[in-house]
Amino acid sequence: MSATAFELIKKDPGSAARLGSLTTTHGKIDTPIFMPVGTQATVKAMTPEELVEVGSQIILANTYHLYLRPGHELIQRLGGLHAFMHWDRPILTDSGGFQVFSLGELRKISEEGVRFRSHIDGSSHFISPEVSIAIQESLGADIAMCFDECPPYPAEYSYVQKSLELTTRWALRCKTAHRRPDQALFGIVQGGMHPELRRESARQLTEIGFDGYALGGLSVGEEKGVMHEMMHACSEILPEDQPRYIMGIGAPEDLIEGIYAGFDMFDCVMPTRNARNGALFTSFGRINIKAAIYAEDLSPIDPACGCYVCRNYSRAYLRHLYRSNEILASRLNSWHNLQYYLDLMAQARLAIAQGRFTEFRSEFLAKRKK
Amino acid sequence: MSATAFELIKKDPGSAARLGSLTTTHGKIDTPIFMPVGTQATVKAMTPEELVEVGSQIILANTYHLYLRPGHELIQRLGGLHAFMHWDRPILTDSGGFQVFSLGELRKISEEGVRFRSHIDGSSHFISPEVSIAIQESLGADIAMCFDECPPYPAEYSYVQKSLELTTRWALRCKTAHRRPDQALFGIVQGGMHPELRRESARQLTEIGFDGYALGGLSVGEEKGVMHEMMHACSEILPEDQPRYIMGIGAPEDLIEGIYAGFDMFDCVMPTRNARNGALFTSFGRINIKAAIYAEDLSPIDPACGCYVCRNYSRAYLRHLYRSNEILASRLNSWHNLQYYLDLMAQARLAIAQGRFTEFRSEFLAKRKK
Numbered sequence: 034m035s036a037t038a039f040e041l042i043k044k045d046p047g048s049a050a051r052l053g054s055l056t057t058t059h060g061k062i063d064t065p066i067f068m069p070v071g072t073q074a075t076v077k078a079m080t081p082e083e084l085v086e087v088g089s090q091i092i093l094a095n096t097y098h099l100y101l102r103p104g105h106e107l108i109q110r111l112g113g114l115h116a117f118m119h120w121d122r123p124i125l126t127d128s129g130g131f132q133v134f135s136l137g138e139l140r141k142i143s144e145e146g147v148r149f150r151s152h153i154d155g156s157s158h159f160i161s162p163e164v165s166i167a168i169q170e171s172l173g174a175d176i177a178m179c180f181d182e183c184p185p186y187p188a189e190y191s192y193v194q195k196s197l198e199l200t201t202r203w204a205l206r207c208k209t210a211h212r213r214p215d216q217a218l219f220g221i222v223q224g225g226m227h228p229e230l231r232r233e234s235a236r237q238l239t240e241i242g243f244d245g246y247a248l249g250g251l252s253v254g255e256e257k258g259v260m261h262e263m264m265h266a267c268s269e270i271l272p273e274d275q276p277r278y279i280m281g282i283g284a285p286e287d288l289i290e291g292i293y294a295g296f297d298m299f300d301c302v303m304p305t306r307n308a309r310n311g312a313l314f315t316s317f318g319r320i321n322i323k324a325a326i327y328a329e330d331l332s333p334i335d336p337a338c339g340c341y342v343c344r345n346y347s348r349a350y351l352r353h354l355y356r357s358n359e360i361l362a363s364r365l366n367s368w369h370n371l372q373y374y375l376d377l378m379a380q381a382r383l384a385i386a387q388g389r390f391t392e393f394r395s396e397f398l399a400k401r402k403k
Numbered sequence: 404m405s406a407t408a409f410e411l412i413k414k415d416p417g418s419a420a421r422l423g424s425l426t427t428t429h430g431k432i433d434t435p436i437f438m439p440v441g442t443q444a445t446v447k448a449m450t451p452e453e454l455v456e457v458g459s460q461i462i463l464a465n466t467y468h469l470y471l472r473p474g475h476e477l478i479q480r481l482g483g484l485h486a487f488m489h490w491d492r493p494i495l496t497d498s499g500g501f502q503v504f505s506l507g508e509l510r511k512i513s514e515e516g517v518r519f520r521s522h523i524d525g526s527s528h529f530i531s532p533e534v535s536i537a538i539q540e541s542l543g544a545d546i547a548m549c550f551d552e553c554p555p556y557p558a559e560y561s562y563v564q565k566s567l568e569l570t571t572r573w574a575l576r577c578k579t580a581h582r583r584p585d586q587a588l589f590g591i592v593q594g595g596m597h598p599e600l601r602r603e604s605a606r607q608l609t610e611i612g613f614d615g616y617a618l619g620g621l622s623v624g625e626e627k628g629v630m631h632e633m634m635h636a637c638s639e640i641l642p643e644d645q646p647r648y649i650m651g652i653g654a655p656e657d658l659i660e661g662i663y664a665g666f667d668m669f670d671c672v673m674p675t676r677n678a679r680n681g682a683l684f685t686s687f688g689r690i691n692i693k694a695a696i697y698a699e700d701l702s703p704i705d706p707a708c709g710c711y712v713c714r715n716y717s718r719a720y721l722r723h724l725y726r727s728n729e730i731l732a733s734r735l736n737s738w739h740n741l742q743y744y745l746d747l748m749a750q751a752r753l754a755i756a757q758g759r760f761t762e763f764r765s766e767f768l769a770k771r772k773k
Contacts, residue, residue: 073723073724073727073729074720074723074724075724075727075729075731077729077730077731078730078731078734079731080731080734102723102726102727103698103719103722103723103726107698107699107719110699111699111701111717111719111720112701117717117719117720117723118720119715119716119720328473328477329477329480329481331481331482345489346489347481347487349473349477349481349487350444350481350487350488350489352473353443353444353472353473353487354443354444354445356472356473357443357445357472359443359445359447360447360448360730360733360734361445361447361448361449361450363730364448364450364730364734
């Protein structure tokens with residue numbers, strides 16, 4: 034009995050794109066969907082009500098960060114992550130694998146798990162597949178992820194092969210350890226930038242059997258073409274009747290490519306992080322609000338956008354807020370960028386529903402090349 | 404013809420406290436009122452809609468800051484401050500006098516005005532009474548303030564006497580320079596910590612005649628008792644049929660004392676600045692949300708408060724956000740503190756309306772001493 038149920042509503046006639054619906058303990062999600070990232074139990078600069086207003090249906094939280102601060106046991110004692118952060122819709126937690134991998138010199142990998150030092154205070158910690166599952170069960174997300182090893186890039190073929198086999202053994206340990214009946218568990222496909230290793234990883238994981246499957250270890254420095262090749266290589270192997278998720282991706286064009294390749298779920302810090310740096314997404318490409326040309330520009334960020342920010346504030350004011358280092362700059366910029374990402378997903382779903390996703394993708398890419 | 408009309412609705416039988424209504428170009432204000440400070444054309448961490456939700460009726464903006472960045476002429480070209488910052492209720496601008504005074508070594512005062520260096524880039528500037536009025540007319544606030552000299556504290560009696568006379572001459576120049584028929588102009592009473600000089604300043608200004616009167620130069624290091632003595636000394640001299648404002652004050656108990664002394668308007672960065680440092684106002688005194696005792700505390704900041712924050716978030720979560728240096732911490736803390744200040748004003752107005760302000764004040768002070 035799975036804690037999630039995936040319904041495949043429609044397949045695009047000209048591509049692998051698909052329209053779906055994923056039912057979780059905290060509600061239904063329309064796919065394809067983008068998940069805003071709430072690293073420390075908050076999507077930076079946004080309230081839960083604002084997340085709903087921009088169309089968020091599910092958010093992601095980081096196991097590594099919440100384990101270190103305030104601690105998963107504290108969150109469990111206080112009623113779990115949903116209650117703690119005042120968000121009653123679905124949550125997905127990552128496994129901590131990617132964050133621990135990102136620590137570089139601060140971590141040491143063994144068959145048993147990963148020993149690492151906290152980026153906050155240097156204290157020593159150990160996360161194994163079993164520990165990762167225990168943390169995620171304490172947090173109480175609707176969807177938990179298997180603890181995986183993310184190989185560096187570039188890496189030797191033989192290293193990547195051994196790494197994906199370790200990830201498979203860890204995935205099996207995760208499945209064995211996992212107990213919560215109200216929480217789904219997704220496997221993570223690794224295999225670096227080698228299509229045959231990606232396919233091998235996907236085969237091994239589907240053999241174990243999970244509620245859904247994710248691609249991990251992308252956007253680690255590879256070229257866009259390579260990233261897209263990995264998406265297509267895995268999509269063919271992954272079961273059609275289960276949700277497919279690409280982790281940590283990405284730019285709007287990567288999301289469109291992921292959907293084209295048959296993926297349903299995405300997450301990335303890009304919309305919120307870029308927002309805090311003044312980089313804004315629009316229907317005609319990216320702009321940076323710092324630029325002097327916006328000093329007296331009374332138009333909204335994007336005249337085609339209907340969000341709260343575009344309805345009420347000029348580029349001139351947003352530039353002033355950014356230059357003055359005001360908190361409202363981060364707020365309004367994050368709000369607009371998340372609206373852009375969620376609107377893009379809604380447009381993609383509509384295009385699939387209308388059987389014209391291939392056309393939608395071509396138009397989207399053409400507009401951005403101008 | 405004044406751009407504001409003050410109606411004195413009721414006087415408290417046991418004190419100088421008064422209930423009033425001030426009509427401005429952008430609407431009516433119930434007095435006594437607290438004005439959140441929007442230094443750089445934004446009340447830090449808050450949207451205009453949130454300011455309305457907590458009960459803000461008028462906000463203050465800083466002439467000095469907006470003159471330097473983005474520039475008052477730019478704001479005027481873009482339609483004025485209200486349109487620029489998406490706030491259609493009343494605005495009061497200070498004159499820049501206090502900010503320039505605060506620059507210390509960076510400014511030089513003469514009969515003509517003040518030469519100073521920008522705190523942003525060190526560039527040289529000159530503000531006279533005429534320049535201050537021109538800037539405030541460009542910004543387009545409902546209420547402008549006279550350009551004043553704020554003497555240091557402590558200061559020699561003779562210095563303060565000369566200073567208040569300079570402030571009077573500057574006030575006359577401000578009144579002569581002021582042109583906008585839709586903007587009121589308030590005078591600023593100086594006189595340091597000498598009651599007789601305060602009274603002399605008030606007499607000189609009321610002789611010139613303004614739309615309202617403010618006390619400047621308080622909360623500059625003097626003891627609370629001295630500050631309160633100055634309030635009472637001036638209140639007696641200022642015309643009863645015009646609004647009275649104490650600038651840059653203060654702590655909740657100072658607002659209550661100001662109302663008790665017969666003042667109607669207040670502004671201070673305290674609620675928002677304290678919020679960003681984790682210091683929160685409650686009906687039982689101040690708390691600091693950093694404290695370890697709140698780590699697992701599921702209660703709201705103040706069980707007696709009905710604000711958005713107290714309805715939806717626990718002290719434990721707010722502590723986590725603060726320790727994690729999250730933007731949402733500044734947002735939620737500012738929201739609650741402003742709600743506290745605006746609620747306190749609403750309670751004070753109700754108490755005056757019911758003829759029991761003296762009792763209300765005693766109860767308020769008793770609760771805070773516990």
